[in-house]
Structure formats: C-alpha cells, structure tokens
Amino acid sequence: MPYLTLERRSTMTKGWKSIADDFARRISGGELAPGHRLPPGEEIAAEWGVSRHTAHRAIEELQRQGQVVRQRRWGTVVAGPASRSTGRVALMVDRFAPAVNFPPAEMLRGIQDGLGEDAQLIVIDSRSDPEVEGRRLAQLGSEVDGLIIVPTTDPRNTARIQKLVDGGLPVVVLDRVPQGLRSDAVVSDNERATLDALHELEMRGHRRIGFFSFHKPGFSSVLERHAAYVAALEEVGLKDHAPYERWFAQELDGDTTRLFQAVQDALFALTHGPEPITALFCVQDVFAAAALEAGARLGIELPLATFNDWPPVMLRTPPTTLRIVQRTHEIGLTAAKLLLDRIHGERSEPQLVRVAAELIVPGPERFMAPVSPVRPTEVASQ
Numbered sequence: 001m002p003y004l005t006l007e008r009r010s011t012m013t014k015g016w017k018s019i020a021d022d023f024a025r026r027i028s029g030g031e032l033a034p035g036h037r038l039p040p041g042e043e044i045a046a047e048w049g050v051s052r053h054t055a056h057r058a059i060e061e062l063q064r065q066g067q068v069v070r071q072r073r074w075g076t077v078v079a080g081p082a083s084r085s086t087g088r089v090a091l092m093v094d095r096f097a098p099a100v101n102f103p104p105a106e107m108l109r110g111i112q113d114g115l116g117e118d119a120q121l122i123v124i125d126s127r128s129d130p131e132v133e134g135r136r137l138a139q140l141g142s143e144v145d146g147l148i149i150v151p152t153t154d155p156r157n158t159a160r161i162q163k164l165v166d167g168g169l170p171v172v173v174l175d176r177v178p179q180g181l182r183s184d185a186v187v188s189d190n191e192r193a194t195l196d197a198l199h200e201l202e203m204r205g206h207r208r209i210g211f212f213s214f215h216k217p218g219f220s221s222v223l224e225r226h227a228a229y230v231a232a233l234e235e236v237g238l239k240d241h242a243p244y245e246r247w248f249a250q251e252l253d254g255d256t257t258r259l260f261q262a263v264q265d266a267l268f269a270l271t272h273g274p275e276p277i278t279a280l281f282c283v284q285d286v287f288a289a290a291a292l293e294a295g296a297r298l299g300i301e302l303p304l305a306t307f308n309d310w311p312p313v314m315l316r317t318p319p320t321t322l323r324i325v326q327r328t329h330e331i332g333l334t335a336a337k338l339l340l341d342r343i344h345g346e347r348s349e350p351q352l353v354r355v356a357a358e359l360i361v362p363g364p365e366r367f368m369a370p371v372s373p374v375r376p377t378e379v380a381s382q
Contacts, residue, residue: 041055092149101309107332191228213246214249322361
C-alpha cells in the first residue's frame with residue numbers, strides 16, 4: 001500500500017476545513033486512489049503550518065464524509081468506492097397525496113430534524129406503482145448512504161429491499177412492514193392505540209362496533225388494527241365479528257365518489273339489520289369523513305373512532321368522534337436517528353420501534369397521552 005507524500009502548502013488558508021477540502025478534491029479527482037495512506041496528523045500539521053489539533057480535526061472531517069477510513073496497525077487510508085459517503089439519504093414514499101396530508105408534513109420535518117446537517121434528503125415518489133418502486137430501488141445502488149421507505153409492500157420489491165439491506169445499505173421502513181422483511185422499522189403502536197379507542201367506546205356501552213378498512217392484506221398497519229379490533233370485541237363476548245366488518249376494494253382509494261357511495265350503502269346495511277351496529281371504528285380518516293357525511297344524509301348519528309391522518313380542520317368532528325393521532329414527527333425523528341446510527345457503523349440486530357399514539361377524547365382538554373412514547377422490539381418477532 002503506497003504512502004502519500006504531501007507538498008508544502010504555505011500559501012494556502014490554514015484552517016481544518018481547507019485541509020479537508022483539499023484532500024477531498026484530490027480524492028474525488030482520482031489523484032489519491034483508494035488505499036493510499038495519509039501521513040500522521042503531526043506531519044500534516046507540519047506541512048500545513050497548523051497545530052496538531054487542526055490537522056486531526058481535518059482528518060475527522062474526512063472520516064465523517066467517508067473519504068478516508070482508519071485501519072488497525074496501518075493508519076488512515078483513502079476509502080474504496082464501497083466506503084465512500086455520498087452525503088445523501090433517500091426517502092421513498094408509495095405516493096404523494098397533499099389533499100390528505102400524505103406523507104405527513106410533521107413526519108417530513110421529523111426526518112429533517114433527525115438528519116440535521118449530516119445528510120441531504122432526496123424524496124422519491126413511487127406513485128403507488130410497484131413497477132416504478134422497483135425501478136427506483138434498482139437505481140439507488142451507491143447513490144445514497146441510506147434509505148427511509150414507505151413501501152408499497154409488493155412481494156417482488158420486498159425481495160429488492162432485502163437485497164439492499166443484505167448488501168450493506170442502511171434501510172428504515174415506515175408505517176407498514178412488508179411480510180418477511182428483516183430491516184429496521186419505525187411504526188405507530190397500532191394495536192395499543194386501537195384497543196384504547198375501542199375500550200373507550202365499550203365503556204360508553206357499545207358492543208356491536210363496525211369496522212371499515214380498505215382491503216390491503218400486505219399492510220401490517222391494517223392487519224394490526226384489525227387484530228386489535230377483533231381482540232376488543234372478543235373481550236366483551238362478541239366472537240362473531242365478521243358481520244360488522246366491511247372491507248372496501250383498494251381501487252376505491254382516491255375515487256371519492258365511488259367510495260362515498262360504498263360507505264353509505266355499508267352504513268345503511270349495518271344500521272338496519274337485525275343486530276345493528278351502535279358505533280364505528282375506521283382504519284383511516286377517509287372512511288370517517290365518508291361515514292360522517294353519509295350518516296348526515298341518512299339521518300344516522302354514530303359514535304366513531306378513527307386514525308386521524310388528516311389535519312384536524314379537514315375532518316368534521318362531532319362530540320362523539322374519537323381521534324387517534326399518530327405522533328408523526330416522533331416517527332420521522334426516530335427513523336432518521338436510527339438510520340444515521342446504521343450509517344455510522346451501528347451493527348445490532350434489526351429493530352422494530354413502535355411509537356405510541358394519542359387518543360383525543362371529546363370534551364374539554366380530554367386526551368389519553370401515550371404511556372410509553374417509543375417501544376423498541378426486534379423485527380425477528382414478525
């Protein structure tokens with residue numbers, strides 16, 4: 001491994017940043033090839049006419065950028081391409097839907113707060129299309145230092161994400177975890193939040209509680225909320241919960257007119273049968289909004305609980321509506337910090353972090369704050 005000889009730099013600005021920038025320029029230009037060894041900090045200090053502290057600070061900056069690495073018994077050497085930092089982190093989301101606040105602005109702010117000045121955030125939209133998502137994943141390669149992703153959960157792309165993880169790219173999954181994927185993930189504590197909301201309805205005397213959701217079998221968030229719904233109804237003796245459930249076709253997501261008609265028909269049927277529902281649980285706000293509007297047209301007023309994904313001003317909330325508010329800033333912040341830990345060399349087992357939600361109960365200043373805001377578990381349990 002060749003040793004790098006420095007030229008005297010007496011005429012240059014002598015700050016640590018100038019030293020680091022000069023090395024970075026020579027590395028990126030190919031003058032300093034991977035494997036070249038830098039002189040000790042004392043020699044760099046002498047050549048540049050600066051203190052040893054300044055020289056060591058320049059080397060630390062080069063390490064932070066991924067331009068150089070320390071090797072035991074050898075010293076500091078120019079990093080190979082696989083070790084080189086790009087200074088960029090990608091956020092890939094399955095869709096952009098500003099009308100319904102997705103991805104949530106607070107989550108984006110949390111990610112930016114977590115990354116700070118350590119990385120530039122690049123946002124990628126896969127347009128709810130697994131083919132587009134697959135192409136975007138294939139293009140990432142060495143273009144970024146890490147990936148935060150809200151996946152489509154298409155099985156083909158789950159394999160592609162796993163390949164990136166196995167290849168050493170730090171990946172953190174948000175919102176829903178594809179089945180079989182072993183990767184870090186940060187999600188809402190869906191089961192706990194759903195149970196809290198349903199227990200509140202049950203305390204008010206409700207037993208026959210309806211359930212509205214899109215049919216999304218690959219979304220762990222939907223499966224967890226449904227599992228908690230089933231558990232809550234069984235706790236009060238309702239073993240046969242299927243008659244109260246309505247699963248809507250996924251293609252209705254985004255088709256407001258058809259979805260409203262489907263929700264109105266379902267609400268009418270569920271409230272006019274031999275055992276009518278007396279309350280409703282909605283997996284997301286789009287169902288709550290449709291149910292409230294349909295109820296107003298049909299002359300039906302039902303207490304309901306919903307995962308409040310939209311800004312509060314967008315959802316009409318009568319006194320009987322319970323809102324489960326996800327702590328999206330905390331989710332984004334936690335994901336960014338976890339990703340940076342991985343980028344900087346943390347090599348523990350993949351972690352699944354569940355962030356508690358808040359249940360907003362109608363009434364002056366009534367809400368149930370999360371008892372345990374962040375609950376880490378191992379992904380292996382999935």
